Amino acid sequence: MKQYENSILAFEKVKVNFPREWEVYFYLGKGYKKLGDDEQALVNLLKASYLAPQEPHVVFELGVSYEELGEARKALECYYRAKRLSQLGE
DSSP, X not given: OHHHHHHHHHHHHHHHHOTTOHHHHHHHHHHHHHTTOXXXXXXXXXXXXXXXXXXXXXXXXXXXXXXXXXXXXXXXXXXXXXXXXXXXXX
C-alpha cells in the first residue's frame, strides 16, 4: 500500500503544475480506489471525466467507482457510454 500512497503524493504535486491534465486525476482516482478511499476516487475520476469526456477507460473507471458506492444506475450509464466510446474508436 505504501507504493499507492507515494504515487498519490507524487500526483498531487504534479496536479499543481498541470491542473488540466486528465491523466493526473485518472491515476489519482485509481490510487485512492486502491487505498479504499472511494469518495476521493470518485472526485478525481469525475474531474478526469470532465477533462476527457471521450476517453472510454476514464468513463469505465468512473462507472466502477459509482458501482462500488452503490450507485448502480450511474454505473450502468457510464458502462454503456464507455462501450459506445470504445466502438467509435475502433
